[in-house]
Amino acid sequence: MAELVSLAEGVAELVHDGDAVALEGFTHLIPVAAGQEIIRQGRRDLTLIRMTPDIVYDQLIGAGCAARLVFSWGGNPGVGSLHRFRDAVENAWPRPIEIEEHSHAGMANRYVAGASGLPFAVLRGYVGTDIAKHTKTVATVTCPFTGEALTAVAALNPDVAVIHAQRADRRGNVQMWGITGVQKEAVLAASRSLVTVEEIVDELEPQPGAVVLPGWVVTAVAEVPRGAHPSYAQGYYDRDNDYYQSWDPISRDRETFGRWLEEVTAA
C-alpha cells in the first residue's frame, strides 16, 4: 500500500541528488507543483526524463537542478521555445546540460520496455534520420524469423517517477482519466514513485477512460489540489493558457527568471 505523505515529505524521501527522475504528463496532468518542490528543496545533478519537457522542466533547468535531459520534444506548447532550456543547451547557463534525444515513439517504447522488465523494445523508427547518430540508446535488431532489420531502443528505468492524477483513495490506489499519456508506464518502469492528486477520497468511483494504479505499485501519494496548474486536470480545472503565454517573457531573460526563482523558493 502506498504511503500518504505531504508533497514536501514525498520529495524529500523519494527524490535525491543525482537521481534519474521522470516527471511525466502529456499536456494533461503535468506534475508542476512537485517539480517546483524539487526546485525548492534544491536538488542537484538530476537526470530529468520526459517525452515533452515544457514549462516545469524549463524551470528545473533554469534553477540548475539538471545535469542531463532525456527527452523527445521540448517546447512551450501553443507558445514557442523553452528559453531556459535553450540557454542551457546553447550557452551552458546556469550550468552545462547533457542531452539525450529521441522520438516520441522511441521514448514511449523505452518506458514500455522498462515497465515490462525487458532491456529493450523493438519499433520501426529513427530510420534515415540523424537522431540515432547522437544517442547510444538506439540500435538495430534483426528479426529471427524474417531477417528484417528493425530499430531497438534501450529500456528506461528511472530511479523515481513523479506524476499527477485526479484522485487516490486512502490505500493509495490512484485513478486518472482523460489523456493519460505514458504515466502508467513511467510509474511501473521506475524504482520509486510519487503521485500527487487533486483529492484523496474514500472510494474511487469508476470513471469512463480511467486508468487505475493499485496502491501496491505506488510508493507515495500526496494530496496537492491544483498540483497540475498551469496544465489541466480533467474534471477539476482547465488549462491556464495565459500562464503559458506569460511564461515566455519570464523565461526569455535570466534576470526576470531569477526574480521568479526567488519568489518560488521563498514561497
Add this chain to the structure above:
Amino acid sequence: MAELVSLAEGVAELVHDGDAVALEGFTHLIPVAAGQEIIRQGRRDLTLIRMTPDIVYDQLIGAGCAARLVFSWGGNPGVGSLHRFRDAVENAWPRPIEIEEHSHAGMANRYVAGASGLPFAVLRGYVGTDIAKHTKTVATVTCPFTGEALTAVAALNPDVAVIHAQRADRRGNVQMWGITGVQKEAVLAASRSLVTVEEIVDELEPQPGAVVLPGWVVTAVAEVPRGAHPSYAQGYYDRDNDYYQSWDPISRDRETFGRWLEEVTAA
C-alpha cells in the same frame, strides 16, 4: 466505416475456406454465434487461432472445419476437457488436426506484434520448457545493449478476426467493456474483422473500462443479441454455467455430438 451486415452475410463475405481465423474472447464476450454460423456455412481447412479455445472451438473442430489450431490453453473452463479437440488430436477424428502451441504470454505478444506491424515480439518466456521444441514460431533474440538473450515470438496476423462486443453505433464504432482480453489486438492484427454485437445504438455512451474500436478499423458489424451465449456479455447476461456442464456429455461421444451438429446445421 464498417459495413453493417447480417451474421450470415458477414461470415459469407469475410471467412473463406483455408483462412486463418481468430475468434477471440477471454471467457467473456466469446463470439459463439459467429462460430456456429461458420459451422453452418461449412467452412473447411481453417487455421483456428485462439488463446483459450473452449466450447465453440470444440464444436468447430468436431464439425471438421479446422486443419490447424494455434492456441495456448484448450479446455472447458470450470468443467474439464474439450473432448472433440482431444478426439481430433488423439485419434485424428473427424480429421487430423495440426497444432501449434504457445503460452498465454507468447500468444498475447504475438497478437501485439501483429497489431503493431512488427514481425516479432520480445518477452521473458518459454525458458526451460519443452513448448518451444514443438513450434517454429519461438526463437531467441539478443539485446543489442546488454547482450542478454531473450525470447522472440513471431507476429500473428490472422486473415480475419471475429469478436463479440456489447455495442456498436451505426457507423460501426464498436464498444466493449469488462474483461476485454486480447480482442483489440486480434482485430488490429487481422486483415479483416467481423464484430458481432448485442445491439446497435445511435450513440455510444461512455462506459467505465470501455474499449472502443473506431469503425474505420473494423470491416463489418452484425447485430447478434446473445451472440456470446453460453459465455457472458457484461451488462446483458450472465455466463450460462449449466450449458458448459451440459456440453461435457454431448462432446464426449461422437454420436451424441453428431446429433447436436445436425440440429445446429439444420437451424
Add this chain to the structure above:
Amino acid sequence: MTWTADEMMTVTAARSLAGRTSCFVGIGLPSTAANLARRTCSPELALIYESGAIGAKPTTLPLSIGDGELGETADAVVSVPEIFNYWLQPGRVDVGFLGAAQVDRRGNINTTVIGDYRSPAVRLPGAGGAPEIAASCRETIVVVRHKPRTLVDRLEFITSLGFGDGPGHRAALGLRGRGPIRLITDLGVLEPDPATCELTLVSIHPGVAVDAVRAATGWPLTVRADLRTTEEPTAAELTALRSLTTRSSTRGGGVA
C-alpha cells in the same frame, strides 16, 4: 468440526499466503485457496488473474479465470497483453499459485500431454499462463491432489519450469523468480531440499500416515527429520471455505 482432505489442502494453501501483497492466481485449485486467504489470513491480498483482473474481490468462487465478478470487483482490469507484460513479467508479483496435472521431484510441471507429444495418450489443456507465472513470480506455490500419477519421478513434457535439473538451473537460465518454494497436497506439504532442490515432506496433515504419503508419491520420498504435523483447520477457516464453495456451487459447475 471435521473436515475433508481437500479442505485440509485448501486451508493449508490459503495459510501460505499470509503476509503476501499480491498473488497471481492460476486456474484450478489455487483459485479456491487464494480466495479463502482473502477471507481469513490475508484480507488485503491483491488477487491477479490472467484475464486482466487486478485486485479482484469476488464474493463467490470464480468458475473460470475470466468470470464477470472478477472484473466487476477488481481495482483495475487491463488487457491480457498488459497483465503478462507489465504485471507478471517484471517480477512485481509476490506469489504465483499454480495447479498441475503432473509435478516432478524438482517441482517441474506438466499440463500439456501424457505420452508422446505428436500422438499423446492424453491431451491436456496446455500451458495457459503457467510457464511465465512459474518463471516470473518471486515465488511459486503448487497445489495438487497427492497421487502417484500426479507426483511423478520424471516428466515426459515440461510445461512450466520448477527447479529444472536441480540447483543453479533456474539462475543459469536467467529466471528471476525463486521457483516452487512449496508443494501443498491433500496429504501434506513438500518443500525443496536446499542442497538438491528435491521436494521433501516437511509437514503431514493430521491423521495421515507417512507411509500413505510415500505410497502416493512417484519417487522415493525423503521425509524431513523435523517433520511437522499440519495445524488442523480452524472452525473459522472451514466456515469461510464452505460458505465460499456452497455459494459457488449454487451457481452451477465447479472450479476447473
Add this chain to the structure above:
Amino acid sequence: MTWTADEMMTVTAARSLAGRTSCFVGIGLPSTAANLARRTCSPELALIYESGAIGAKPTTLPLSIGDGELGETADAVVSVPEIFNYWLQPGRVDVGFLGAAQVDRRGNINTTVIGDYRSPAVRLPGAGGAPEIAASCRETIVVVRHKPRTLVDRLEFITSLGFGDGPGHRAALGLRGRGPIRLITDLGVLEPDPATCELTLVSIHPGVAVDAVRAATGWPLTVRADLRTTEEPTAAELTALRSLTTRSSTRGGGVA
C-alpha cells in the same frame, strides 16, 4: 471576401484532406488545417493526435496536441505507447500532416537544431512524433510558411525523412509510407518530381508572382510546365476558418 496568405495556405492544406479517412495530426499549422477540413471538405475525417486521441472532434482549435477537448470529443483515447505502436506504426493512417522549421528540396525535415548539434546556433524543440509519422503514414503532407531559411537546399540535421537522397531511398530503408507527396506553403503548392523526388512548384496561390516564390525558396526552384493557380478560398472556407481561430483565440494563446 479577401484573405491572408496564411488563410490561403490553411485552406489549401485542408482541401488536400478531401476523401481521406484518417489523419495523424502533427503539432503546429497542420492542426488548424486538419480541423478546418472536418468543417469543410472532409466532415468524417478521423483526426488522430499523438496524445492518444483518436477521432477527436474539437469545437475550438486545440492549442496543444493534448488539449482536454481532444480527449473529451474523441471516439477513443489510448495511451501514448498504443497510439504509436498500434495506430501509427502499422501504416493504417492515410495521411500524416506535419509542420517543420526547415524542409529541404527532397522533403526531408529538420525540427532539431540549426548549426552544430553539440553547440547549436538555435536549439529547436526536437523530433516529437514526426520521424515515425513521416515514416509510417501512407502519405505525408507538410505545411510551412515559405521563406528561404525554411525551404533550404540541404539540412544540417534530418529529424524526419522525406525522400532522403532521392528516388528509391525510402524503399531501400524499408519504409512503408510513400513520403511527402505535397508541401503546402503560403505562396503555393510543391510536389515531388517523379523522376528526381525534388519538390517542384505545381500550383501558385492567386496574386503571387512566380519570381517571389523562387526568391523565397532556398534551392533553384523548378516550376512545372502545367503550373496551376490555386483556387481562391470560398466564403464558406474562410468563414469556417475564422470562426475556428476566433473561438480559439478567445481561449488565449495560438497554435504552436
